[in-house]
Amino acid sequence: MSYLLTAAALLIELAFGLVTALFLLRLALPLVRANFRNPICQTIYRLSHPVVAPVGRLLKPIGRFDLASAVLIWLLQCLKFLLLYALGGLLPTLPGLLVLGLAGVVEFVLVFGFWLILISAIFSFFPQNAYHPLAQLTKQLSEPLLRPIRRFLPSVGGFDLSPMLAMLLLVLARILLAAPLHDLGGHLARG
Numbered sequence: 001m002s003y004l005l006t007a008a009a010l011l012i013e014l015a016f017g018l019v020t021a022l023f024l025l026r027l028a029l030p031l032v033r034a035n036f037r038n039p040i041c042q043t044i045y046r047l048s049h050p051v052v053a054p055v056g057r058l059l060k061p062i063g064r065f066d067l068a069s070a071v072l073i074w075l076l077q078c079l080k081f082l083l084l085y086a087l088g089g090l091l092p093t094l095p096g097l098l099v100l101g102l103a104g105v106v107e108f109v110l111v112f113g114f115w116l117i118l119i120s121a122i123f124s125f126f127p128q129n130a131y132h133p134l135a136q137l138t139k140q141l142s143e144p145l146l147r148p149i150r151r152f153l154p155s156v157g158g159f160d161l162s163p164m165l166a167m168l169l170l171v172l173a174r175i176l177l178a179a180p181l182h183d184l185g186g187h188l189a190r191g
Contacts, residue, residue: 005087005088008087009084009087012080012083012084012087013080013084016076016077016079016080017108019076020073020076020077020108021108021112022044022047022048023048023051023052023069023072023073023076024069024073024108024109024112025044025048025141026044026045026048026052026066026069027065027066027069027070027073028141029041029044029045030061030064030065030066031064031065031144032140032141032143032144033064033140034137034140034141035136035137035140038133038136038137039133040133040134040137041137048069051072052066052068052069052072055068055071055072056068059071073105073108074101074102074105075101077100077101077102077103077104077105077108078097078098078100078101078104080104081097081100081101081104081185081189082097085097085189090189090190092189092190093188093189093190093191095188096185096186096187096188096189096190096191097185097189098185099181099184099185099188099189100182100185100186100189101185102181102185103178103181103182103184103185104182106177106178106181107174107178107182110170110171110173110174110177110178111170111174113142113145113166113170114167114170114171116138116141116142116145117142117145117146117163117166117167117170118163118167119134119138120135120138120139120141120142120163121163123135123138123139124160142163142166145166145170146162146163146166149162149165149166149169150162153165
Protein backbone atom coordinates (compact mmCIF):
# COMPACT_ATOMS: atom_id res chain seq x y z
CA MET A 1 0.00 0.00 0.00
CA SER A 2 2.88 2.40 0.72
CA TYR A 3 3.90 2.23 -2.95
CA LEU A 4 0.48 3.54 -3.95
CA LEU A 5 0.71 6.32 -1.36
CA THR A 6 4.14 7.30 -2.66
CA ALA A 7 2.82 7.36 -6.23
CA ALA A 8 -0.20 9.41 -5.16
CA ALA A 9 2.05 11.86 -3.28
CA LEU A 10 4.23 12.22 -6.38
CA LEU A 11 1.20 12.97 -8.55
CA ILE A 12 -0.10 15.52 -6.02
CA GLU A 13 3.32 17.23 -5.89
CA LEU A 14 3.52 17.27 -9.70
CA ALA A 15 0.00 18.61 -10.27
CA PHE A 16 0.29 21.31 -7.62
CA GLY A 17 3.80 22.17 -8.80
CA LEU A 18 2.63 22.82 -12.35
CA VAL A 19 -0.32 24.94 -11.27
CA THR A 20 1.79 26.83 -8.73
CA ALA A 21 4.39 27.53 -11.43
CA LEU A 22 1.67 28.94 -13.67
CA PHE A 23 0.44 31.35 -10.99
CA LEU A 24 3.99 32.24 -9.92
CA LEU A 25 4.82 33.17 -13.50
CA ARG A 26 1.59 35.17 -13.67
CA LEU A 27 2.72 37.01 -10.52
CA ALA A 28 6.31 37.55 -11.73
CA LEU A 29 5.67 38.74 -15.29
CA PRO A 30 4.41 42.24 -14.42
CA LEU A 31 7.03 42.60 -11.67
CA VAL A 32 9.89 42.14 -14.16
CA ARG A 33 8.02 44.02 -16.90
CA ALA A 34 8.15 41.00 -19.19
CA ASN A 35 7.50 41.39 -22.89
CA PHE A 36 3.81 40.53 -23.23
CA ARG A 37 4.19 39.94 -26.96
CA ASN A 38 6.14 36.82 -26.03
CA PRO A 39 3.89 33.83 -26.88
CA ILE A 40 4.81 32.12 -23.61
CA CYS A 41 3.62 35.16 -21.62
CA GLN A 42 0.39 35.20 -23.59
CA THR A 43 -0.15 31.50 -22.87
CA ILE A 44 0.49 32.03 -19.14
CA TYR A 45 -2.11 34.80 -19.03
CA ARG A 46 -4.61 32.85 -21.11
CA LEU A 47 -4.32 29.75 -18.89
CA SER A 48 -4.36 31.59 -15.56
CA HIS A 49 -6.98 34.24 -16.35
CA PRO A 50 -10.11 32.11 -15.65
CA VAL A 51 -8.98 31.60 -12.05
CA VAL A 52 -7.07 34.82 -11.33
CA ALA A 53 -9.71 37.21 -12.73
CA PRO A 54 -12.53 36.31 -10.27
CA VAL A 55 -10.13 36.35 -7.31
CA GLY A 56 -8.68 39.60 -8.65
CA ARG A 57 -12.07 41.27 -8.26
CA LEU A 58 -11.81 40.66 -4.52
CA LEU A 59 -8.06 41.19 -4.13
CA LYS A 60 -6.87 44.18 -6.13
CA PRO A 61 -3.25 44.41 -7.25
CA ILE A 62 -0.85 46.50 -5.20
CA GLY A 63 1.01 48.39 -7.90
CA ARG A 64 2.45 45.70 -10.17
CA PHE A 65 2.12 43.03 -7.44
CA ASP A 66 -0.78 40.72 -8.32
CA LEU A 67 -2.20 39.96 -4.88
CA ALA A 68 -4.73 37.51 -6.33
CA SER A 69 -1.99 35.33 -7.81
CA ALA A 70 0.02 35.46 -4.58
CA VAL A 71 -2.96 34.36 -2.48
CA LEU A 72 -3.79 31.60 -4.97
CA ILE A 73 -0.21 30.30 -4.76
CA TRP A 74 -0.42 30.19 -0.96
CA LEU A 75 -3.86 28.51 -1.00
CA LEU A 76 -2.59 25.94 -3.50
CA GLN A 77 0.30 25.09 -1.21
CA CYS A 78 -2.05 24.82 1.78
CA LEU A 79 -4.32 22.48 -0.18
CA LYS A 80 -1.33 20.42 -1.33
CA PHE A 81 -0.21 19.87 2.26
CA LEU A 82 -3.76 19.07 3.35
CA LEU A 83 -3.95 16.35 0.69
CA LEU A 84 -0.50 14.99 1.53
CA TYR A 85 -1.38 14.78 5.22
CA ALA A 86 -4.73 13.18 4.35
CA LEU A 87 -2.86 10.52 2.36
CA GLY A 88 -1.10 9.60 5.58
CA GLY A 89 -4.39 9.47 7.44
CA LEU A 90 -3.77 12.73 9.31
CA LEU A 91 -5.66 16.00 9.54
CA PRO A 92 -3.30 18.93 10.17
CA THR A 93 -4.29 21.78 12.47
CA LEU A 94 -5.24 25.06 10.78
CA PRO A 95 -2.25 27.06 12.11
CA GLY A 96 0.10 24.28 11.03
CA LEU A 97 -1.49 24.10 7.61
CA LEU A 98 -1.18 27.87 7.13
CA VAL A 99 2.51 27.81 8.08
CA LEU A 100 3.14 24.76 5.89
CA GLY A 101 1.50 26.64 3.00
CA LEU A 102 3.83 29.58 3.58
CA ALA A 103 6.82 27.23 3.79
CA GLY A 104 5.71 25.63 0.53
CA VAL A 105 5.52 29.04 -1.16
CA VAL A 106 8.97 30.07 0.08
CA GLU A 107 10.53 26.78 -0.99
CA PHE A 108 8.81 26.81 -4.37
CA VAL A 109 9.92 30.38 -5.13
CA LEU A 110 13.52 29.58 -4.17
CA VAL A 111 13.66 26.37 -6.22
CA PHE A 112 11.92 28.08 -9.14
CA GLY A 113 14.47 30.92 -9.03
CA PHE A 114 17.30 28.37 -9.00
CA TRP A 115 15.98 26.65 -12.12
CA LEU A 116 15.30 29.96 -13.89
CA ILE A 117 18.90 31.05 -13.39
CA LEU A 118 20.25 27.66 -14.47
CA ILE A 119 18.13 27.56 -17.64
CA SER A 120 19.05 31.16 -18.47
CA ALA A 121 22.75 30.36 -17.99
CA ILE A 122 22.48 27.33 -20.27
CA PHE A 123 20.77 29.43 -22.94
CA SER A 124 23.62 31.96 -22.72
CA PHE A 125 26.05 29.31 -23.99
CA PHE A 126 24.05 29.03 -27.23
CA PRO A 127 23.84 32.52 -28.76
CA GLN A 128 21.84 31.23 -31.73
CA ASN A 129 18.93 30.67 -29.30
CA ALA A 130 19.06 34.18 -27.83
CA TYR A 131 15.81 35.16 -29.54
CA HIS A 132 13.88 32.04 -28.61
CA PRO A 133 10.81 33.06 -26.54
CA LEU A 134 11.85 30.81 -23.62
CA ALA A 135 15.40 32.19 -23.61
CA GLN A 136 14.10 35.75 -23.54
CA LEU A 137 11.59 34.99 -20.79
CA THR A 138 14.09 33.19 -18.53
CA LYS A 139 16.54 36.06 -18.99
CA GLN A 140 13.87 38.64 -18.08
CA LEU A 141 12.81 36.64 -15.03
CA SER A 142 16.32 35.84 -13.75
CA GLU A 143 17.84 39.27 -14.34
CA PRO A 144 16.37 40.86 -11.15
CA LEU A 145 18.00 38.05 -9.14
CA LEU A 146 21.38 38.50 -10.84
CA ARG A 147 21.57 42.30 -11.12
CA PRO A 148 22.36 42.99 -7.42
CA ILE A 149 25.12 40.37 -7.45
CA ARG A 150 26.68 41.75 -10.64
CA ARG A 151 27.12 45.12 -8.91
CA PHE A 152 29.80 43.76 -6.61
CA LEU A 153 30.98 40.59 -8.41
CA PRO A 154 32.86 41.49 -11.58
CA SER A 155 33.22 39.17 -14.55
CA VAL A 156 36.37 37.07 -14.53
CA GLY A 157 37.95 36.87 -17.96
CA GLY A 158 34.61 37.62 -19.59
CA PHE A 159 32.91 34.86 -17.58
CA ASP A 160 29.91 35.95 -15.48
CA LEU A 161 30.03 34.26 -12.06
CA SER A 162 26.83 35.87 -10.77
CA PRO A 163 24.57 32.92 -11.73
CA MET A 164 26.67 30.52 -9.64
CA LEU A 165 26.63 32.81 -6.61
CA ALA A 166 22.91 33.49 -6.99
CA MET A 167 22.15 29.77 -7.19
CA LEU A 168 24.29 29.13 -4.10
CA LEU A 169 22.43 31.88 -2.21
CA LEU A 170 19.08 30.41 -3.24
CA VAL A 171 20.11 26.95 -1.99
CA LEU A 172 21.32 28.47 1.29
CA ALA A 173 18.04 30.38 1.65
CA ARG A 174 16.15 27.14 1.10
CA ILE A 175 18.16 25.48 3.88
CA LEU A 176 18.04 28.43 6.29
CA LEU A 177 14.53 29.79 5.61
CA ALA A 178 12.26 27.23 3.98
CA ALA A 179 13.39 24.16 5.94
CA PRO A 180 12.92 25.69 9.44
CA LEU A 181 9.58 27.14 8.37
CA HIS A 182 8.53 23.72 7.09
CA ASP A 183 9.64 22.12 10.37
CA LEU A 184 7.65 24.69 12.36
CA GLY A 185 4.58 24.08 10.19
CA GLY A 186 4.94 20.32 10.60
CA HIS A 187 5.23 20.69 14.38
CA LEU A 188 2.15 22.95 14.52
CA ALA A 189 0.21 20.69 12.13
CA ARG A 190 0.55 17.74 14.48
CA GLY A 191 -0.86 19.79 17.34
